[in-house]
Amino acid sequence: MKKQLINTLNSFSAFLPTAFLSSFSGQKIVMPAYHAITNEKKAHFNPVLFKIRGIKEFKSDLDFFLKNFNAVNINELIDSAKNKMPFQKKSFFLSFDDGLSECYKVIAPILLEKGIPATFFVNTDFVDNKNLFYRFKVSIFIDSLNKNNYSDTVLKEISKLLSIVKYSTDSLIKTLLTVDYQSKTILDKIAIVLNINFDNYLKTEKPYLSSEQINSLIDDGFSIGSHSCDHPLFHQIPIEKQVSQIEESLKYLRRNHKIKNPVFSFPFTDHLVSKEFFTTVYDKKNPIADITFGCAGLKNDSIPLNLQRIAMDTSNNKAKTIINTEYLYYLLKAPLGKNKIIRK
Numbered sequence: 001m002k003k004q005l006i007n008t009l010n011s012f013s014a015f016l017p018t019a020f021l022s023s024f025s026g027q028k029i030v031m032p033a034y035h036a037i038t039n040e041k042k043a044h045f046n047p048v049l050f051k052i053r054g055i056k057e058f059k060s061d062l063d064f065f066l067k068n069f070n071a072v073n074i075n076e077l078i079d080s081a082k083n084k085m086p087f088q089k090k091s092f093f094l095s096f097d098d099g100l101s102e103c104y105k106v107i108a109p110i111l112l113e114k115g116i117p118a119t120f121f122v123n124t125d126f127v128d129n130k131n132l133f134y135r136f137k138v139s140i141f142i143d144s145l146n147k148n149n150y151s152d153t154v155l156k157e158i159s160k161l162l163s164i165v166k167y168s169t170d171s172l173i174k175t176l177l178t179v180d181y182q183s184k185t186i187l188d189k190i191a192i193v194l195n196i197n198f199d200n201y202l203k204t205e206k207p208y209l210s211s212e213q214i215n216s217l218i219d220d221g222f223s224i225g226s227h228s229c230d231h232p233l234f235h236q237i238p239i240e241k242q243v244s245q246i247e248e249s250l251k252y253l254r255r256n257h258k259i260k261n262p263v264f265s266f267p268f269t270d271h272l273v274s275k276e277f278f279t280t281v282y283d284k285k286n287p288i289a290d291i292t293f294g295c296a297g298l299k300n301d302s303i304p305l306n307l308q309r310i311a312m313d314t315s316n317n318k319a320k321t322i323i324n325t326e327y328l329y330y331l332l333k334a335p336l337g338k339n340k341i342i343r344k
Contacts, residue, residue: 013324021327031309036102043143044136061319073117094118104213121227121265124252129202134184225263235272270294275343298326300340
């Protein structure tokens with residue numbers, strides 16, 4: 001039902017003036033969030049997982065934001081959130097998740113050219129290409145299964161590991177997409193069967209930022225935040241591990257990169273993350289973070305310092321369509337009081 005409604009809104013949102021929707025909704029700031037920007041095809045960027053934008057499309061997005069909004073940096077956003085002072089001008093805050101190498105190679109040069117600040121959220125266990133996000137492993141498997149003609153023996157062995165009775169390439173891919181954080185160790189067993197070496201992939205492809213690149217981004221005026229240690233889905237892990245993920249990753253960034261603002265974006269989503277977690281994070285005597293970020297779209301949150309961003313790479317739609325649709329959806333939910341996330 002929601003998907004059908006969003007598709008309907010998409011169909012005519014691009015024809016509406018963004019300035020009007022922004023003013024009418026009362027929402028003065030939008031927070032677009034991306035992962036990577038590249039024209040290259042990468043095995044770890046399967047379209048099933050991400051709709052990675054090309055450079056031309058990304059520049060078009062930025063031109064839209066610059067035309068309609070004023071760019072703000074992390075310091076301005078923290079001041080606004082902590083002091084409960086909404087931005088007077090229509091503004092946008094730009095961020096990128098997963099700490100991918102494209103942030104340094106592709107994105108930062110474009111942002112510097114256009115004078116746009118941004119925050120890059122990194123998974124600290126992956127910095128310097130020490131390890132690989134389990135969903136990227138799945139993406140590499142899908143790429144390999146689609147490109148190679150594996151024998152029935154190989155496919156049968158994988159199907160046993162995944163507990164599939166009747167298997168095909170399609171059924172294997174479908175099941176691989178269901179592998180989660182708790183069951184991710186199965187992926188290393190599958191890699192052996194498919195003769196895929198993730199260590200070699202990390203060395204040759206270097207999908208993540210290096211420590212030197214992170215420092216260079218900081219020197220160029222960008223800010224760095226935590227995206228957890230190794231990208232779990234938070235509501236599926238105990239609260240002690242949730243807190244540890246944010247604490248340990250921020251400690252790493254302070255120790256190795258001397259970050260000034262401890263900020264955090266939830267991997268995947270902050271859906272179902274409890275009020276208790278935020279009470280710990282924002283403890284008045286010993287706060288862990290300045291602000292945190294979800295990615296639920298244009299929504300308010302019962303936790304004032306937990307801000308919601310708009311995912312820009314879940315579809316191939318242009319920025320204007322995505323942002324205007326968020327405004328329309330926000331306005332439609334307003335009479336029902338569904339514009340605010342209530343934590344329990």
